[in-house]
Amino acid sequence: MIEYLKGRLAELTPALAVVDCNGVGYGVNITLNTFSALQGQEQVLLWITESIREDAYQLWGFSARVERELFLLLTSVSGIGAAMARMVLSAMNPSELCAVIGDGNDRMLRQVKGIGPKAAQRIIVDLRDKIASLGIEASGSAASGSGPDFDKEVMDEAIQALTMLGFSPAPAGKVVRQILSEEPGAPVERVIKLALKML
Numbered sequence: 696m697i698e699y700l701k702g703r704l705a706e707l708t709p710a711l712a713v714v715d716c717n718g719v720g721y722g723v724n725i726t727l728n729t730f731s732a733l734q735g736q737e738q739v740l741l742w743i744t745e746s747i748r749e750d751a752y753q754l755w756g757f758s759a760r761v762e763r764e765l766f767l768l769l770t771s772v773s774g775i776g777a778a779m780a781r782m783v784l785s786a787m788n789p790s791e792l793c794a795v796i797g798d799g800n801d802r803m804l805r806q807v808k809g810i811g812p813k814a815a816q817r818i819i820v821d822l823r824d825k826i827a828s829l830g831i832e833a834s835g836s837a838a839s840g841s842g843p844d845f846d847k848e849v850m851d852e853a854i855q856a857l858t859m860l861g862f863s864p865a866p867a868g869k870v871v872r873q874i875l876s877e878e879p880g881a882p883v884e885r886v887i888k889l890a891l892k893m894l
Contacts, residue, residue, distance in 0.1 A: 700756065701740045707733055709856035709887055712756060714739060723756035724777075726766075727785040727856075727884045732758035746777050753777070762789050765826070772821045774814055782860060783807050783818075786891045793826045806892045808862075850875060853886040862894055870894055 700723065702716035709730045712723045723741055725733070733739055741756030742763040755777060757763040762784060769780035786807045787795065795803045796819055804815035850871055857867035870890045875881065881889075 697743045697745060697754065699740055699742050700754075702738070704733060704736055704739045708859070709852060709883060710859040712739070712741065714741060714756075721754060723754045724781065725756055726762065726781050727887055728762060728788050729756065729758040731884045755781070759789070765789055765792060768822050768825055769818065772814075772818050774817065778861065779809055782809060782891065785860070786888055796822050796826055799823070808891060808894055849881075849883050849886065852883045853890065856883070856887050857890055857894070860891075866894060 700714045700716055700721055702714045702721075704712060705715040705720055706713035707730065709727055710725065712725050712729070712733060714721045714723060723743070725741075729741070739758075741758065742760045744755050744763055744767060746753040746755060755763075755766060757766065766777075766780050766784060769775050769783055770777055775783075783792065783804070787803075794800075799819050801812065801815035801819060804810050804818060805812060810818075850868075853871045854864060854868050857871070858864050867890065870893050871886055874886050874889050874893075878885070878889075
């Protein structure tokens, strides 16, 4: 079992980080929160959980151990797989997610693509008591952040990330352009978070 990977950050996209550990490059699926935390870093440490199926072996990595714990809790809920858990943790940071679950705010959970009313209720019922043990300070406010002026690189990176998360390029591109027309200075992680709520 891999507990963590520590090494040089060889490549970074909003959905994937490649960590070079003594000449071996590990492709690690990441959330937008981890993507934000890794930007500008050369040496990184990612807390890892493995997903092993007959047809795939995947690594999921997180810059904070508490985010990994939330990922594992989400995937313990019936009907919530690894990709859906990443979607939830890309739409909210750990403190926001804990606030949403603690308050029983299924409306916020239903804003995440693929989370219907029943899945939202299952997450709240199954995890409300468990998140209290994580000791995360709940927060209801999302950080908006300011970023570079809107350019094609931000748009392309956002569309690529949304495509990797399972969205079709055409509608993803339309939504990304709409967001950037309203917030031309938005960084790529904010664009993706807003797009996840609109697609």
